[in-house]
Amino acid sequence: METLAATGDVKRKSFFRDWILTVDHKKIGIMYALTSIIFFFFGGLAAILIRTQLALPDTQVLEPQQFNQAFTVHGTIMIFLWIIPMLTGAFGNYLVPIMIGAHDMAFPRMNALSFWLFLLGGLVLFVSFFVGAVPDVGWTAYPPYSIESQGAGLDFWITSVHILGLSSILAAINFIVSTWNMRTEGMTFNRMPLFVWANLVTSFIQLFGTPALAGAVTTLLLDRHFGTVFYNVQAGGDPMLYQHLFWFYSHPAVYVMIIPAMGIVSEILPVFARKPIFGYKAIAYSSIMIGLLGFMVWAHHMFVAGMQMTEGIPFMITSMIIAVPTSIKIFNWLATLWGGQIKYTTPMLFVSLGFLGLFTIGGLSGIMLGAVPLDLHLHDTYFVVAHFHYVVFGGSMTAIMAGMFFWFPKVTGRMYHEKFGQVAFWMYFIGTNLTFFPMHFIGMAGMPRRVFFYQPELTTLNQVATIGSFVIGIASLLLIANLVHAIFKGQKAVQNPWGAQTLEWTNASSPPTEFNFEEMPVVTSDPYQFGEKKDGKTLDDDGVTA
Amino acid sequence: MSSAAQKEISQIGGGQVGLSNFYLPEALTGTAKDIDGLFGMIVWIALVMFILVEALLVIFLIRYKRKHPDKHGKAIDGNTKAEVIWTLIPALILVFIGIYSTSMVYTIQEPPENVYEIKVTGMKWAWEFEYPNGAKSFNDLRIPEGENVLFKIYSKDVIHSFWIPEFRIKQDAVPGRETRFWVNADQLSGGENKYEKRVICAEYCGNQHSLMLADLQIMPAKEFTAWVDAELTRPKTDAQYVVQANGCTSCHTIDGGKSAGPTWKGLFGKKQIVNGQEVTVDEKYLEEAIVQPDAKTPEGYSTGMMPAFQMEPEAIKNVVEYIKSLQ
Numbered sequence: 001m002e003t004l005a006a007t008g009d010v011k012r013k014s015f016f017r018d019w020i021l022t023v024d025h026k027k028i029g030i031m032y033a034l035t036s037i038i039f040f041f042f043g044g045l046a047a048i049l050i051r052t053q054l055a056l057p058d059t060q061v062l063e064p065q066q067f068n069q070a071f072t073v074h075g076t077i078m079i080f081l082w083i084i085p086m087l088t089g090a091f092g093n094y095l096v097p098i099m100i101g102a103h104d105m106a107f108p109r110m111n112a113l114s115f116w117l118f119l120l121g122g123l124v125l126f127v128s129f130f131v132g133a134v135p136d137v138g139w140t141a142y143p144p145y146s147i148e149s150q151g152a153g154l155d156f157w158i159t160s161v162h163i164l165g166l167s168s169i170l171a172a173i174n175f176i177v178s179t180w181n182m183r184t185e186g187m188t189f190n191r192m193p194l195f196v197w198a199n200l201v202t203s204f205i206q207l208f209g210t211p212a213l214a215g216a217v218t219t220l221l222l223d224r225h226f227g228t229v230f231y232n233v234q235a236g237g238d239p240m241l242y243q244h245l246f247w248f249y250s251h252p253a254v255y256v257m258i259i260p261a262m263g264i265v266s267e268i269l270p271v272f273a274r275k276p277i278f279g280y281k282a283i284a285y286s287s288i289m290i291g292l293l294g295f296m297v298w299a300h301h302m303f304v305a306g307m308q309m310t311e312g313i314p315f316m317i318t319s320m321i322i323a324v325p326t327s328i329k330i331f332n333w334l335a336t337l338w339g340g341q342i343k344y345t346t347p348m349l350f351v352s353l354g355f356l357g358l359f360t361i362g363g364l365s366g367i368m369l370g371a372v373p374l375d376l377h378l379h380d381t382y383f384v385v386a387h388f389h390y391v392v393f394g395g396s397m398t399a400i401m402a403g404m405f406f407w408f409p410k411v412t413g414r415m416y417h418e419k420f421g422q423v424a425f426w427m428y429f430i431g432t433n434l435t436f437f438p439m440h441f442i443g444m445a446g447m448p449r450r451v452f453f454y455q456p457e458l459t460t461l462n463q464v465a466t467i468g469s470f471v472i473g474i475a476s477l478l479l480i481a482n483l484v485h486a487i488f489k490g491q492k493a494v495q496n497p498w499g500a501q502t503l504e505w506t507n508a509s510s511p512p513t514e515f516n517f518e519e520m521p522v523v524t525s526d527p528y529q530f531g532e533k534k535d536g537k538t539l540d541d542d543g544v545t546a
Numbered sequence: 547m548s549s550a551a552q553k554e555i556s557q558i559g560g561g562q563v564g565l566s567n568f569y570l571p572e573a574l575t576g577t578a579k580d581i582d583g584l585f586g587m588i589v590w591i592a593l594v595m596f597i598l599v600e601a602l603l604v605i606f607l608i609r610y611k612r613k614h615p616d617k618h619g620k621a622i623d624g625n626t627k628a629e630v631i632w633t634l635i636p637a638l639i640l641v642f643i644g645i646y647s648t649s650m651v652y653t654i655q656e657p658p659e660n661v662y663e664i665k666v667t668g669m670k671w672a673w674e675f676e677y678p679n680g681a682k683s684f685n686d687l688r689i690p691e692g693e694n695v696l697f698k699i700y701s702k703d704v705i706h707s708f709w710i711p712e713f714r715i716k717q718d719a720v721p722g723r724e725t726r727f728w729v730n731a732d733q734l735s736g737g738e739n740k741y742e743k744r745v746i747c748a749e750y751c752g753n754q755h756s757l758m759l760a761d762l763q764i765m766p767a768k769e770f771t772a773w774v775d776a777e778l779t780r781p782k783t784d785a786q787y788v789v790q791a792n793g794c795t796s797c798h799t800i801d802g803g804k805s806a807g808p809t810w811k812g813l814f815g816k817k818q819i820v821n822g823q824e825v826t827v828d829e830k831y832l833e834e835a836i837v838q839p840d841a842k843t844p845e846g847y848s849t850g851m852m853p854a855f856q857m858e859p860e861a862i863k864n865v866v867e868y869i870k871s872l873q
Contacts, residue, residue: 063804064753138750144721145704145751233722239705240720274612275619279629304707306720309655313648320640324633330599331632337606340619344611352607360599364592367640371588371647373581373654377570377714380707380748441569446711448748451756455743531621 023108026512028115029094030411033404035119036085037480042126043077044476046070051435051469057456067452068136069153075139076157079253080164081122083396087260088171088206089118091403092199094411096175098504099193101184101523103515106177114171121163128156138450140250143231143242147223155224158217165210172206175199184503186523190284193502193527194277197284198263201291205252205259208295213249216242240306247298255294257392258359259287261399262329265351268406269333271500272348273340276528279332286325293322303375312372319370326363330356345498346421350402354425358394358432362387365440383443389436401428401479408483409497410504413511414490420482427475434468502527571711574731574764577654578714584650588643595636654715657728661696664689668699668706668719670796671754673745681778684790685760687745689731690770696728707749710762712741716748733764753805754795783861785868792855794865800872807852808844814870818844832866 019027049070053061062070093111097104105111128134133151135141146154179200183192192200219242222228229235231242262283270277277283299307299315333356342348365387368374378384401424408416438461445461447454454462496505504512507521568589573579610619664687665676675683689695699708701719709716712734717725733739745760765773782791789795797807816827820842825831834841839852857865 060803064756065804068750068753068755136752142705142749148704238722240723273610273619274617276621276623278622279624282624282629304716305705305718306723306725309651313651316647317644320644321637323640324637327636328629328633332629334599334602334606335625335628337603337610339622340606340610341612341614341617342607342610343615344607352603356603357600360596364596367592367643368585368588371584371643373584373647373650374588376654376716377581377711379716380709445569446571446744446746448707448709448746450750453756528623531618 023104023112024514025093025097025105025108025111026411026516028111029090029092031115032085032089032093032118035115035122036082036090039077039081039122040086043074043082044473046074046077048469048473050074051466053452054454054462055466057454057459057462062452064452065136068138068450069134071450072135072138076125076135076160078392079139079257080161081125083257083392083400084168084253085118086400087257087396088168088175088199088202089115091195091260091264091400091407092171092175092202094407095504096196096199097178097182098508098512098516099196099502099527100179100182100187101503101507101517101521102178102182103517105174106182107174110170111174114167114174117163117167117170121160121167124156124163125160128153131156140246141217141220142246143220143223143239144233146220147231155221158221161217162214165214168206168210172203172210175203176207179203184521184523188523190281191523191526192284193263194266194280194283195260195263198259198266198287201287202256202259205256205291205294209249209252209256211249212245213253216245216249219245240302243302243305244298247301248295251298251301252291252294254388254391255290257396259290261355261396262287264399264403264406265333265355267500267502268347268351268402269336270528270530271406271498272343272345273337274343274499274530275336275340276526276530277332278335278338279328280526280528282328283332286328289325290322293318293325297322300370300375303372304379309372309376312375316370316372320367323363323367323370330360330363344422345405346416346418346425347402347406349422349425350398350405350428354398354402354429355395358390358398358429361437362390362394365390378443380448381443382439382447382449385449386436386439386443389432389439393436394432398428398432401425404479404483406498407504408486409493410508410510410512412487412490413493414486415493415497416486416490417482420478424475424479424482427471427478431468431471431475435465435472436468438462438464501529570714572735573714574712574734575714575729577729578712580650580653581714584647587646591639591643654727657696657726658694658730661694661728662690663696663698666697666699666708666719667702668708668747668751668758669702669793670704670752671747671758672790672793672795673708673747673758673760674790675760677774677777679774679778681774682791683777684787685745686763687760688763688765688770688773689729690767691731691733691739691764693767694728694730697726699725699727704751705749706747706751706758709746709748710744711746712744712762718749731764733766739764754799781860783858783864785864788857788861788865789868792857797852807847810869810872812873814873818842820844829866829870832869833862836862836865 019031022028049062050067053059053067131152133153135149135153135157137146137149137154141154141157179196219228219230223230223232229237231237231239233239266277266283296318297315299312300319303312337352365383369378369384369387405416405421442458442461445458447458493510495510498505503521508516568585570582570585573582663678667674667676673685673687675687697708699717699719701721703721705721706719707716708719713729713731715727715729717727719725734741741762743759744762747755747758751758782788797805799805799809800811802809802811813827814832818825818827825842831842836855836857838854840849843849
């Protein structure tokens with residue numbers, strides 16, 4: 001940087017130059033985070049509307065069509081505009097280059113393009129609000145219902161999905177190339193932080209899966225406007241083709257939402273347990289297993305969709321197999337806690353009680369849904385809603401929250417308010433269980449998903465869920481308030497407040513300078529060098545043997 | 547869980563259901579009971595795993611809480627033996643669940659010989675049931691007790707899903723495809739054989755998806771035969787039948803809710819604006835609206851939306867009377 005300044009090549013700073021034209025991976029990461037948090041607010045609002053309607057069996061808070069639009073918008077936003085961009089766009093962009101000891105991504109301008117496409121895709125979806133044609137087809141948009149859908153809402157939805165998909169593919173290529181080629185001296189694959197491993201696997205999933213989704217929604221668009229007959233039964237089309245294409249992407253997409261979250265967990269646990277991660281290789285390689293197997297389980301979403309029941313068996317088997325690498329991770333994380341010196345901080349609570357405690361429930365209910373005979377009853381009921389919310393809310397969301405608190409001092413150079421952070425965690429934890437645990441029973445007792453009307457016998461359970469959702473809503477506001485307050489009024493953070501061992505903490509200031517490092521770091525060990533060695537020597541917080 | 551909630555749940559299906567049965571409704575077929583058995587087994591396995599993980603988590607968090615700020619934990623970065631154990635044990639459990647489930651799938655799929663076939667057709671937003679003698683019923687499924695019944699499931703428009711929680715089975719109704727499942731059902735316990743709104747559409751299919759519900763009756767074989775014979779010859783002019791068979795409620799709600807056409811609730815006697823003139827809805831207006839819908843289209847609706855219906859005068863009269871009753 002000194003050399004750049006010396007040649008007088010530094011242009012005058014302005015907001016436009018600093019942010020709009022930036023190709024800095026950190027700023028792009030921050031823009032991803034801010035944008036997706038705004039989208040998250042709308043997705044959450046839709047969820048609150050849904051739960052308000054369901055507080056009573058037959059209230060008319062929303063018209064039927066508005067209700068259908070609310071759950072479509074909720075699902076689409078949370079998946080495409082919040083969890084995926086937050087995990088891969090925000091955390092991925094900010095952390096991957098700095099964690100592998102690089103100045104930036106391999107293709108900085110393509111990286112900026114990914115962000116702007118993401119913003120564009122989100123805005124195209126939101127345009128549908130203003131033209132009064134919000135899609136009401138569910139986030140899955142199954143034909144033939146979606147083809148008949150009136151108004152331009154679905155066309156906006158398809159366009160939006162296409163643009164977001166392009167953004168994902170570009171980002172995935174960028175991550176793969178960067179991770180392969182930009183690692184600093186000594187940063188071998190087996191010394192990479194586990195978040196980088198997770199992000200790499202995720203990028204491959206995005207690269208191979210997204211085109212299937214693009215194909216699926218393109219056929220919808222062609223059927224709607226250009227007279228093709230992919231899904232027109234009278235002309236020999238078959239609606240199930242769409243479901244195969246859709247789930248070929250959308251089941252791996254679940255792993256896009258959970259593998260980076262697992263990466264965040266693997267970063268935070270050892271830091272606050274002051275222990276090396278237990279079974280580094282098992283955790284890293286089980287991500288690869290999950291990534292591969294993720295492409296072989298898609299039809300478990302379709303056990304009752306018109307396949308022969310026995311056709312479901314191979315997909316049941318692969319779904320069972322995928323539980324193995326997942327449980328390996330859980331036990332490795334538990335073993336990381338064993339014999340540790342655990343400090344209770346907000347990020348630690350979110351990953352331990354939060355992620356480990358809640359994701360386990362989602363994993364176990366997943367085994368039930370994966371068994372064909374049980375899925376005959378449970379498919380498309382609130383049991384499924386409970387299951388995937390324990391995975392993406394109990395899992396992905398708590399990891400995102402943990403990550404936001406954990407890297408907050410790094411990104412802003414300020415500390416958040418610890419006590420309020422912990423209050424927010426407990427509200428989150430209680431709210432999540434209140435909201436989603438009763439849904440298991442609601443589903444088993446016979447309430448399908450995506451309905452605004454239900455049997456009055458299920459009122460109490462539904463009201464518990466509604467109260468829980470309000471608790472989550474308040475917790476989210478508290479959490480955002482904490483972080484916003486800290487940006488302006490928080491205590492100044494030191495370079496490495498947690499005593500972590502990854503490069504962004506050990507070798508970069510808080511916040512990092514424009515090119516991350518003053519000197520290129522050289523790596524000599526894996527990034528979790530904590531703990532008392534057998535010879536009695538200890539490591540202090542800077543990772544230096546004392 | 548509050549005891550009130552448990553009591554509420556226990557009323558579903560008339561049988562004794564509660565936490566002891568994981569809130570599942572009464573199982574009315576042998577298959578449903580088998581599925582519940584598998585469910586119970588997996589739930590217990592899951593519970594053991596759940597308690598193991600959560601207990602270890604909480605114990606470790608409490609036991610290893612850091613007391614001195616600079617202290618480190620043990621520098622253990624792995625143990626092959628332990629890792630092999632916690633890879634193999636879950637794998638073996640899952641293999642067991644997989645094999646057990648697989649054998650069950652074949653039993654559920656293969657219908658026995660001598661089945662009584664009922665044709666189920668899903669449409670926006672009603673269920674049509676056609677019996678072997680040609681009799682049809684709408685939103686009213688009746689099956690003979692203790693006989694093998696095979697449902698052949700179709701769709702007239704979009705994808706629906708034919709689900710009866712008491713049988714623990716659903717299959718999607720997919721346009722252009724025939725799906726099927728079979729049951730052999732007992733009566734509901736408690737002497738009641740009618741079960742309202744228990745045939746449920748489980749696949750989202752549009753505005754009134756939530757209300758695409760049919761009643762279920764499991765009748766003694768003799769009563770059933772008598773009913774199905776009578777149903778074939780019965781003059782089909784009663785309002786319920788006509789309304790369902792012509793799919794009126796696809797566009798007209800009966801509870802005041804919005805839909806493509808005007809709601810029937812409070813329609814009779816209402817003042818409508820037609821071609822700038824105020825018209826009161828009376829019998830004549832309604833009759834004309836059924837036979838010639840485009841003759842007097844009220845403001846806010848466009849012509850050409852509703853087809854003209856040809857019906858017996860008796861049927862029209864009954865439907866008009868029905869609409870009159872919805873005040």
